[in-house]
Amino acid sequence: MINELFRKIANEDDISLILPLLLSAEELNAVNARTLVYKELLLAEKSQREIAKTHGISIATITRGSNNLKSMSDKEKKLLQTLLIGK
Template sequence: MINALLRDISSEEDISIVLPLLLSCEELNAINARALIYKELLLAEISQREIAKKHNISIATITRGSNNLKSMSDKEKKLLQTLLIRK
């Protein structure tokens, strides 16, 4: 159901309206933090401790993100790179 809903959203403005209706503030913050962690880890420019300090995120949260990233398939990692690192 959520896949169909998100697929039907046609604008960034609509996404900004719908996501807060579906997710609490804490959930949105957690998703944003996870995306930020994945981006920093995929860039591999700074250490996990530096990521934690730079973005005020606990090292435990970054470690969980790192472990999730390690368990992803190459296809999943490539998709994240495409979506998060827009070069």
């Protein structure tokens, strides 16, 4: 259902409107934090501790993100890299 919904969204403004309707503020913050963690880990410019300190994200959250990245397929990692970094 969610895939179908997002396929119908025409522009970025509509995404900004629909996400708070589907997710609580806490859930949105968690998704934003995870996205930031993935981006930082993919950039590989900072240690996990530096990421935690810079962004105020717990080391446990960063470790979970790192473990998730390790379990992703190459295709999934490439998609994230393209979407988050542009490479």
